[in-house]
Amino acid sequence: MSKEANSGVSAAELESLENGFMGHPKPLRPLFFTEMWERLVGSGGFGFDDVTASAIYGIFAGSLYLAAVPGGWLADNWLGQERALWWGSIIIALGHLCIALSAMFGMTLFFVGLICIVLGSGLFKTCISVMVGALYTKGDVRRDSGFTLFYMGINIGALLAALIVGIFKEKGMWHAGFGVGGLGMLISLLIYRFSAQKTLTHYAKAKGISAEWERSNDRYHNVGRWVAGFLALLVAVIVLVATGIMPFEASMVAEYMTYIIAAVVIGYFAVMFVSPRLDKTDKLRLLICFILVIGSTLFWSSFEQQPTSFNLFADRYTDLNVLGFEIPSIWFQSLNPLFILLLAPIVSILWVKLGNRGIEPNSMVKFALGMLITAAGFGLMIIASKNILTNETGLASPLWLVGSLLLLTLGELALSPVGLSSMTKLAPKGMQGQMMGLFFASVAMGNLVAAFFGGHVSADKIEGLPTLFTTMTVFLVVTAVILLLLAKPISTMLKNSEQSDHVS
Template sequence: MLTYRFIARKNLTRYAQAKGVDAEWEQSNDRYKNIGRWVGGFVALLVAAVLLISTGMVSFNPEMVAEYMTYIIAAVVILYFAIMFISPRLDKTDKLRLLICFILIIGSTLFWSSFEQQPTSFNLFADRYTDLNVMGFEIPSIWFQSLNPLFILILAPIVSIIWVKLGNRGLEPSSMAKFALGMLLAAAGFALMIFASKSILAPGAGLASPLWLVGSLLLLTLGELALSPVGLSSMTKLAPKGMQGQMMGLFFASIAMGNLVAAFFGGHVSADKIEGLPTLFTTMTIFLVVSAVILLVLAKPINNMLQKSEHADEVSQ
């Protein structure tokens, strides 16, 4: 925002003057005249909350905050969708598109709630239960957190080329199919961690091989590459006209909600309760597989309904 305010805005103004077009961003807008009060009020509440917590006047429970924030965001998203759905300016095709967006946002929430276990349960497993000695070199456990961005840099160009080639042949999967694929890949990553965590619970077992984590993080990254880029593009393609920005905002809200759910589950993970890790990883695996199956079941009929609605609109015009 600072870059826009002090650099981009001046450049836009000069461009508008050179081309003889109206600089609409320079015009006052009554809708935003109270924005300063809202921002000031929010900052005041934030400062008050920090002071109350830091002085011990108010107790702070991160797990409780994560749980209630999840409920609040979920309620806001559902209510927002309901308001948009009953809008009189939406026809049947628009409402169908809105429904698909809602399903994809739910899928996004489910995926990120599992994917963001990396900083909690995965990090704990790497630090306490993984053999970090490789050929005499002690691997810092935090290095495993760098594998995801490293895999993205290596694999993103390859995945994009695959999608382009499939698209040229008319074989590119639908958005919902890509979402389902991302979830199945993530489920495979968690399935590896089930075996990894059980291997160290066996009588006389030692620390787990780091290859378990490497393989799991590789599958999770592939799942991210299948799902994440599709999310925003799907929101812009499927959202009814004039609602693209709102859909993108709701999609980011789904990521926030997924992180909060992940924090809630991760808050129950502790180093002295290793026996709970297989259960956590199994829960995540089942969670993802069931969600992927539901998306795959819904993918074809929803795509057919959308195509029929679009064809009917073209005929009526």
């Protein structure tokens, strides 16, 4: 954000705006709740058989992350962050309406709804994170802490989605579940329109800064025509598939989806590295972003063992009888968002205190720390699974899972919100949305690597679990060591490059 003339607000009002939400800028609060309600989106059942539903979900999830890359580009170069968020919200809500009505008008409308959610999310996902980053000036030690609090809002929404939408799913009312998701999106839109937008505008005026989220860089022309052409092509494809002229095999598309995402991310960075538009410092920043995206990919490839091997362990190899009460194995899935709600404020305060003392680690060190903590969580599962092999009852204490999930959550908090923060801080000017989109794409690439491990390590029997957990542990430790070795020299190179640019 660039400086302008200060608007002359009182010192007390400026202090309230600067530290109005748990020691962070006041606009963080409505953005927190905007994102929280948006997280109701995307939950609910599909009403298909297991194989087809799995394939459709894979395509849907992969497309969500892939759409964040062009969505971020459009926000940077055409719409601006604010308009992209606004239109993204409307398109998402329209998608949920289509799915809710598909029970009466057929499954074509269902798929149109999914496409709308993907397109809208591609615009929405990156923009709100960029706005959070815009609240913090260069060198503000609260940036990573603020994103940690923002991350807590994401997980509150995810937890609400599981509790509220899950009720409709269990009753087979999956259309109503998507309707609730649409309602959540509309609430998110209203919160932004009547709270976040006004607070952001007031904050910008009071701080004497230019609200860059309101405009694009206008570097490219005729973007609207390209968008219109793409939408026309998309409509044509929908018509061809709906009429049966063009065959559509969900499982085949899902198989190649994450490979496409990986190719897009790597190709994008390759093009940017050779672009004459970016100077040496910008390209060095891009290199750090690329390393963090790769690190995030490798982290999520391990973390995403939770829905598979961890659930298998909870269901088949854990003693669920505690004091005479039989714990539902699915409850363990709620531990991660619950731990985030409990631990995010603590981690947020820790980053601020370390920053104030001048000893806060940089992003790459935090990534490495997150991986090492996560590796310790997998280490507990190695011990637990090996103990079962020598245990006569063949069941492990639930505390092994609880302890492991606690460590995995701490690792996530040291990495994921820091990654969001780093993309806004390191992205070259006018590329914040694109960098944020690429970081979101790393989650999908992590799922690809997780699927690779899942296909080569058997988790069907307890004998295969120690090998799987050991592989994840070694994988994380090696990656963390590489990041630690790269952290100091790359940080020094960036500092020297910025000083050189400043002198020149």
